[in-house]
């Protein structure tokens with residue numbers, strides 16, 4: 389409370405969007421406290437990446453285990469492993485099944501609590517323009533009203549910051565590249581294999597964003613769309629089986645749509 393450096397909490401999943409938000413908040417001079425949430429993701433690669441990045445940057449980081457509330461939010465295909473994830477490209481019809489009930493209000497509420505707890509004045513999160521159609525809790529109206537509530541819910545007001553609320557994926561990437569960020573330090577793929585699969589919806593969206601900037605994604609992929617080159621980027625010893633497994637699962641309708649990062653990166 390008496391620190392002269394302002395503090396902020398960042399909801400940081402380990403994906404591209406929140407990685408960019410983390411750095412943006414850092415550049416604004418905040419002493420950061422990053423929060424990642426374990427809500428029973430199908431793999432822990434994003435959380436591992438988040439932990440590693442924060443350790444390297446010297447940012448306080450906490451992985452909050454909210455699996456205990458799984459039974460309250462398990463109607464979504466993202467949180468119910470028994471449901472098939474819808475296939476095809478991102479669109480509202482396909483992916484409405486992936487809306488997790490009240491997700492961002494839950495995560496923001498916990499982050500606001502931690503902000504009050506440590507005397508932080510802001511909570512940053514990675515809602516962006518590409519999510520507005522499908523996810524009500526990524527829309528400007530939601531952010532505005534959560535911000536109003538966060539200002540009065542405690543004796544210490546907290547402001548909600550969503551710096552990319554009106555920006556698309558390409559603009560987030562452009563901002564990160566302008567900051568000199570290395571996106572090899574992020575994890576996007578829905579699958580938790582040694583290398584990103586390059587085939588799932590989230591990998592494809594990410595690769596397309598880099599392609600529109602005329603750049604190669606620095607992340608290692610087992611296969612890039614339109615390329616026969618497999619595991620070109622230094623496969624690790626013993627990864628052949630995993631690579632084959634990821635390619636099999638990438639063609640599995642149940643695994644072909646990814647929403648874990650691009651659409652749900654808060």
Ligand SMILES: [Zn+2]
Pocket residue numbers: 576577578579584585586587588589590591592646
């Ligand atoms: Zn993938």
